Amino acid sequence: MGWIGLGQMGTPMVENLLKGSVDVTVYNRSFDKTLPLVEKGAKNAKTVEEIFEQNDTIFFMISNYSVALEVLNENVLSKIKGKKIVNMSTISPTESKAVGKLVIENNGKYIEAPVSGSVGAATAGVLLILVGGNEADTKDLYSIFDILGSKTYYFGELGKSTGAKLVLNSLLGIFGEAYSEVLLLAQNFGIDTETIVNAISDSRMSSALFQEKKDMFTNREYPAAFMLKHMTKDLKLSNEEIENRKLSLPLIEDTTRNYSDALKQGYGEQDMAAIFEILSKKNN
Numbered sequence: 001m002g003w004i005g006l007g008q009m010g011t012p013m014v015e016n017l018l019k020g021s022v023d024v025t026v027y028n029r030s031f032d033k034t035l036p037l038v039e040k041g042a043k044n045a046k047t048v049e050e051i052f053e054q055n056d057t058i059f060f061m062i063s064n065y066s067v068a069l070e071v072l073n074e075n076v077l078s079k080i081k082g083k084k085i086v087n088m089s090t091i092s093p094t095e096s097k098a099v100g101k102l103v104i105e106n107n108g109k110y111i112e113a114p115v116s117g118s119v120g121a122a123t124a125g126v127l128l129i130l131v132g133g134n135e136a137d138t139k140d141l142y143s144i145f146d147i148l149g150s151k152t153y154y155f156g157e158l159g160k161s162t163g164a165k166l167v168l169n170s171l172l173g174i175f176g177e178a179y180s181e182v183l184l185l186a187q188n189f190g191i192d193t194e195t196i197v198n199a200i201s202d203s204r205m206s207s208a209l210f211q212e213k214k215d216m217f218t219n220r221e222y223p224a225a226f227m228l229k230h231m232t233k234d235l236k237l238s239n240e241e242i243e244n245r246k247l248s249l250p251l252i253e254d255t256t257r258n259y260s261d262a263l264k265q266g267y268g269e270q271d272m273a274a275i276f277e278i279l280s281k282k283n284n
Contacts, residue, residue: 001022001144002051002052002059004026004027004028005061006028006030006034006037008224009119009122012122013148014037015040018041022144024042025045025051026043026044027048048073052076056082057141058084059085059086059144060085060088060089064089064091064233065092065099068095068099072102072103080103082107082109085103085108086141087099087113087114089114090114090233091162091237092238093159093162093166093241094240096112100158110133111132111133111137112158113145114161114162114164114165115129115130115148115149115165116169118226119225120212127150128152129149129151130162131145131152131153131154132155132158132160132161133157133161135154165234166234169238170234172226172231173234174255176275177255177258179200179217180217180275181279183196184276184283201214220276220277222274223270223271224269227270227271228269228271228274229263229269232262232263232268235260236260239252258275258278259272
């Protein structure tokens with residue numbers, strides 16, 4: 001199989017496939033990123049065309065829709081007849097349908113399979129895999145999904161699993177903002193941050209997310225598990241779909257504005273929990 005995209009998520013996912021004795025050929029625009037994986041047993045391709053020539057199933061873990069279109073250039077499209085593309089990237093339902101249409105019109109097969117989980121989950125192989133597309137085309141992929149994740153959900157036609165990913169990440173963003181807001185309220189009351197963090201942690205309002213982020217909130221240091229710039233991108237995708245569907249979902253819309261402000265203020269490379277800092281600035 002082929003794999004395109006070796007970022008924060010793609011690299012540990014490929015490492016797990018190699019540990020599972022899967023034969024993987026990797027491609028990345030920055031060729032040097034392929035070399036550590038070659039040392040662990042992967043093959044590498046120097047061009048996108050090469051990886052399509054050598055493999056019948058190609059996985060994408062790339063940054064956005066425009067990169068997907070860049071990968072699927074005219075030369076590649078001429079080579080995809082009968083081949084299967086599995087897009088594990090986060091793009092919107094509208095974008096995924098457009099990519100699917102392009103692939104299918106050129107006699108390829110297209111599956112969307114975005115994942116829920118951050119770098120830690122990718123490294124541990126416990127991602128949630130969200131699958132959409134022709135169900136018959138997914139059957140031979142579950143052995144791969146079982147290596148990459150702890151559970152796989154099939155949602156149906158194209159657009160539904162990418163929609164599910166935006167649902168989950170919108171909720172993630174809202175939770176990040178909600179915890180930040182209440183901690184700032186506590187700070188305004190003069191309450192010690194570590195004490196209120198521990199109280200929330202022991203309450204029914206805690207969550208796995210809070211447990212992961214509580215030290216960040218306490219120490220006001222945000223080593224990236226899920227970069228704020230990626231959270232902002234996903235929220236913006238949700239907002240585009242909200243606007244296209246003429247919905248009114250103020251929590252998602254307001255949260256997106258705050259993450260966008262944090263991105264403009266230079267917090268993009270830090271963890272999404274750094275939303276606390278921009279809200280703190282707005283309340284000083």
